[in-house]
Amino acid sequence: MAQKIAPDSTASVPGISEKANILVVDDRPENLLAMEALLSMLGQNIVTARSGEEALRHVLAMDFAVILLDVRMPDMDGFETAALIRERPRSKDTPIIFITAALKNEDNIFKGYAAGAVDYIIKPVVPDILRSKVLIFVDLALKNAELRRLNERLEFQTAALAAANKELEAFSYSVSHDLRAPLRGIDGFSSMLARLYADKLDERGKELLERLQASSDKMARLIDDLLKLSRMSRKEIKSESVDLSALASSILQRLSLGEPDRGVKLVVADGLAAEGDRGLLGILLENLLSNAWKFTSKRPKARIEFGTTRRSGKKVFFVRDDGAGFDMAVVGKLFIPFQRLHAASEFPGTGIGLATAQRIVARHGGRIWAEAEVGKGATIFFTLQGPANG
Ligand SMILES: Nc1ncnc2c1ncn2[C@@H]1O[C@H](COP(=O)(O)OP(=O)(O)O)[C@@H](O)[C@H]1O
Ligand SMILES: [Mg+2]
Numbered sequence: 001m002a003q004k005i006a007p008d009s010t011a012s013v014p015g016i017s018e019k020a021n022i023l024v025v026d027d028r029p030e031n032l033l034a035m036e037a038l039l040s041m042l043g044q045n046i047v048t049a050r051s052g053e054e055a056l057r058h059v060l061a062m063d064f065a066v067i068l069l070d071v072r073m074p075d076m077d078g079f080e081t082a083a084l085i086r087e088r089p090r091s092k093d094t095p096i097i098f099i100t101a102a103l104k105n106e107d108n109i110f111k112g113y114a115a116g117a118v119d120y121i122i123k124p125v126v127p128d129i130l131r132s133k134v135l136i137f138v139d140l141a142l143k144n145a146e147l148r149r150l151n152e153r154l155e156f157q158t159a160a161l162a163a164a165n166k167e168l169e170a171f172s173y174s175v176s177h178d179l180r181a182p183l184r185g186i187d188g189f190s191s192m193l194a195r196l197y198a199d200k201l202d203e204r205g206k207e208l209l210e211r212l213q214a215s216s217d218k219m220a221r222l223i224d225d226l227l228k229l230s231r232m233s234r235k236e237i238k239s240e241s242v243d244l245s246a247l248a249s250s251i252l253q254r255l256s257l258g259e260p261d262r263g264v265k266l267v268v269a270d271g272l273a274a275e276g277d278r279g280l281l282g283i284l285l286e287n288l289l290s291n292a293w294k295f296t297s298k299r300p301k302a303r304i305e306f307g308t309t310r311r312s313g314k315k316v317f318f319v320r321d322d323g324a325g326f327d328m329a330v331v332g333k334l335f336i337p338f339q340r341l342h343a344a345s346e347f348p349g350t351g352i353g354l355a356t357a358q359r360i361v362a363r364h365g366g367r368i369w370a371e372a373e374v375g376k377g378a379t380i381f382f383t384l385q386g387p388a389n390g
Contacts, residue, residue, distance in 0.1 A: 019045045020065035020141040022134060025055040025081065026099070027073040035068065038127050044138055052076030056084055059091040065141030066134055067091075071100040082118075095137045097121055169230050176226040183223065187216045222338070225352040229337060232359045237277045244272040244317070248285050248306040255293045263300060264293070269307040272317065274384050276364050284360040287353035288319040288380050294347055295378065296323030314383060322377035334370055357382075 022044050024035045032048045039046055044065070049055040052073060059067070067085065071078035078098055085091045098120040121130055190212050201209065245268055252266045274281065289304065296302035305320045326334075326341040333339040337355040354368075357380070361368040365385025372378035 020138045021045045021047060021062055023047050023049060023055060023058055023064045023067040025049045025068065026070040027051060031070065038130055039134060042131060042135060042138060052081030055081055059085055059088060063090065064094050066095045066097060066137035068097050068099060071098050097133060099123060099125065169233050172226060173230040176223045179223050183216060183219055190216065222350055225350050229352055229356055232356055237280065237363055239275055240278060242274055242276055242278045242281050244274055244281065244285065245270055247282055248289060251286050251289050255290060264296060265303045267303065267305040272308060276384055280360045280363065284357050287357045291353060292319055292321035292323065296321050299323060316381050316383055318379050318381045320377065320379040325372040325374050325377050327374050328372060331370055335368065
């Protein structure tokens, strides 16, 4: 036997119906009919109940934008019904509008309900007032439903992205790992060749062999960097309060000790701290500051600064130098692994530093970007998410 399906049976299924559900509760059929007629022009899904018990059954089965509740009903009155509606988790926040004959004695009772979730209308019902009150809650419910849908989609996309990223990381990790073995072979055999057959090779042969070894060294460095980069994204974040000023100062001090003859003015703002992973934030600053140090190396006098500024009300950290800079037309390549904007003959490096920096910042929920001018210097800005980092 075919089951009779109520026209509103899909109304509470999310994503199928764009309509909001309105529950009207009144013991008198003629009142229910009148209310239905009044509300029909709102184009929503109207469900009726002739008693508190019936209302509770509906409330268990579906979500309502608003419940219109007659106060005077035999058996269970409107207030008792409302109290039970509030006890159900699904309907504990559903707005209720009481329909009452007079306010005199019920005044206090209304005050007992949480503001915003409750309203009342005095009989005889004025159609426009009823409709405009109901419409407010209908709008709210539809907007909430839309928000929920968007949120769900976002959550889904975020999860998909995280899975794809993880896969990619695992892939690049295993590829770089697997590349090491044959590379060790090339390195080992070319060393043997150099050692055992040195007297049989002429100058040209020796030179080619040296080049071969230099290339294999370079590849070993690239693989190490690639592994470091993939570890960066896999490493678990341990959040704590980190003194970035102290961290930056000690990194700069170490750089200065390595090249004591360089005339670089170092400016580190006092008291800069952030919530984050101490190890990763150290690597972040190390990469940015050693870039600043490297790309100012052709200047007799240079200035490197670590500080903060504000952009659209948010705290932004920056590392600024007045070195070689770069052309903003190619800034898009800056954070891509192994992409370099300067020739290795001019400034050495493998091009993994800023890619690493970007991953660290991303793992802290922040953003990183750059401003630069050829010959004038570069500034790398970054933000970090977190309560103390705003
Ligand atoms: N402070 C800076 N000034 C000028 N160019 C920079 C600066 N920092 C980074 N760059 C450019 O971005 C490229 C990528 O930087 P990075 O990933 O750290 O690689 P590396 O330092 O190994 O060259 C650099 O090769 C350089 O062209
Ligand atoms: Mg670098």
